[in-house]
Amino acid sequence: xxxxxxxxxxxxxxxxxxxxxxxxxxxxxxxxxxxxxxxxxxxxxxxxxxxxxxxxxxxxxxxxxxxxxxxxxxxxxxxxxxxxxxxxxxxxxxxxxxxxxxxxxxxxxxxxxxxxxxxxxxxxxxxxxxxxxxxxxxxxxxxxxxxxxxxxxxxxxxxxxxxxxxxxxxxxxxxxxxxxxxxxxxxxxxxxxxxxxxxxxxxxxxxxxxxxxxxxxxxxxxxxxxxxxxxxxxxxxxxxxxxxxxxxxxxxxxxxxxxxxxxxxxxxxxxxxxxxxxxxxxxxxxxxxxxxxxxxxxxxxxxxxxxxxxxxxxxxxxxxxxxxxxxxxxxxxxxxxxxxxxxxxxxxxxxxxxxxxxxxxxxxxxxxxxxxxxxxxxxxxxxxxxxxxxxxxxxxxxxxxxxxxxxxxxxxxxxxxxxxxxxxxxxxxxxxxxxxxxxx
Ligand code: FES
Ligand SMILES: [Fe+2]
Numbered sequence: 281x282x283x284x285x286x287x288x289x290x291x292x293x294x295x296x297x298x299x300x301x302x303x304x305x306x307x308x309x310x311x312x313x314x315x316x317x318x319x320x321x322x323x324x325x326x327x328x329x330x331x332x333x334x335x336x337x338x339x340x341x342x343x344x345x346x347x348x349x350x351x352x353x354x355x356x357x358x359x360x361x362x363x364x365x366x367x368x369x370x371x372x373x374x375x376x377x378x379x380x381x382x383x384x385x386x387x388x389x390x391x392x393x394x395x396x397x398x399x400x401x402x403x404x405x406x407x408x409x410x411x412x413x414x415x416x417x418x419x420x421x422x423x424x425x426x427x428x429x430x431x432x433x434x435x436x437x438x439x440x441x442x443x444x445x446x447x448x449x450x451x452x453x454x455x456x457x458x459x460x461x462x463x464x465x466x467x468x469x470x471x472x473x474x475x476x477x478x479x480x481x482x483x484x485x486x487x488x489x490x491x492x493x494x495x496x497x498x499x500x501x502x503x504x505x506x507x508x509x510x511x512x513x514x515x516x517x518x519x520x521x522x523x524x525x526x527x528x529x530x531x532x533x534x535x536x537x538x539x540x541x542x543x544x545x546x547x548x549x550x551x552x553x554x555x556x557x558x559x560x561x562x563x564x565x566x567x568x569x570x571x572x573x574x575x576x577x578x579x580x581x582x583x584x585x586x587x588x589x590x591x592x593x594x595x596x597x598x599x600x601x602x603x604x605x606x607x608x609x610x611x612x613x614x615x616x617x618x619x620x621x622x623x624x625x626x627x628x629x630x631x632x633x634x635x636x637x638x639x640x641x642x643x644x645x646x647x648x649x650x651x652x653x654x655x656x657x658x659x660x661x662x663x664x665x666x667x668x669x670x671x672x673x674x675x676x677x678x679x680x681x682x683x684x685x686x687x688x689x690x691x692x693x694x695x696x697x698x699x700x701x702x703x704x705x706x707x708x709x710x711x712x713x714x715x716x717x718x719x720x
Pocket of ligand 2: 491492495496635639
């Protein structure tokens with residue numbers, strides 16, 4: 281794509297008015313470019329290390345549209361390569377997770393080791409006359425793999441900056457989750473599809489504190505509780521007060537609301553960490569007050585620090601995505617309390633989650649309405665609070681905005697989306713990407 285077309289796409293996000301053209305949620309060519317310019321460049325979440333504790337353990341996941349196998353090597357490092365046989369492209373492994381010494385393609389039997397090297401094929405001597413150079417026909421490896429707090433990420437782009445640079449200040453937000461205890465992933469993963477453009481799910485994750493009171497009102501009124509008294513009309517009320525917003529370079533961010541500890545259900549063991557002095561010392565005064573942060577690791581990982589889930593929204597086309605949900609629990613808690621946490625999480629988010637149903641219905645409708653010719657003439661409004669957000673840099677956190685309900689984080693995501701779409705490479709992107717500072 282030439283630069284004029286790329287900047288035309290980036291121009292569909294209007295930085296002056298806080299508006300976004302609906303085409304970016306429906307146009308197939310823009311979607312293809314997103315795959316190239318965002319998903320082929322960003323560090324993407326693969327799994328949590330606790331899901332692959334032993335040598336040979338693997339998980340079968342996706343990076344954008346690409347099926348990827350992630351395997352733990354004998355030295356403890358992780359290999360990641362595309363799960364598509366070099367012979368006819370078949371998936372060499374179809375199980376979600378397991379332990380293997382090698383992967384044998386079910387079609388004709390080409391066999392790869394846990395690093396993706398081709399180690400054997402039927403008929404190499406007699407049929408291929410010993411002519412096939414196995415060293416050239418391994419499974420394509422990702423460019424880089426690295427971890428932060430047990431979260432394994434990878435990128436296809438050899439020019440990508442380090443994972444630490446890519447995550448930047450959002451690590452302070454991820455620490456808010458991992459400092460709550462010794463968190464490990466629960467075995468098993470729920471997966472389901474929705475007729476939704478992935479960005480509607482991402483912009484909800486990064487900072488839609490406006491929708492809860494309306495979208496989830498019926499769930500709360502019908503008695504839904506997410507586990508320890510967190511879901512109430514009071515905590516869902518939109519307001520400027522009682523929380524803060526953070527956005528960071530390369531599109532990550534969250535909204536966090538504060539909790540009134542006198543309202544916490546102390547009889548629930550799921551609340552104990554909130555009163556543990558060692559945990560509170562790690563979190564510090566600001567994070568120690570947070571009820572839950574709904575966080576986006578750009579482009580498509582929703583991290584919830586309240587009911588402790590990773591929800592990866594995998595793009596499957598302009599109007600389809602698959603969500604895979606992994607729940608985290610504190611491994612030091614008794615088994616029955618861990619089960620309680622899993623049940624609370626599943627009541628809230630997941631294929632049968634009360635809040636999930638509410639959200640999905642709305643994203644579905646937004647996606648439909650982005651596809652119709654007349655509606656497409658009318659931009660969407662992400663301008664709440666535009667010009668009123670002021671970053672505070674007082675040392676208590678990375679720069680943040682001290683209001684709770686706003687659209688700064690959502691619009692920030694689209695600003696960064698436009699940066700990715702306009703840049704021709706990672707070096708260009710590093711030169712052009714904005715730091716969130718000053719008035720927004
Ligand atoms: S497609 Fe894998 S061996 Fe033929
Ligand atoms: Fe929601």
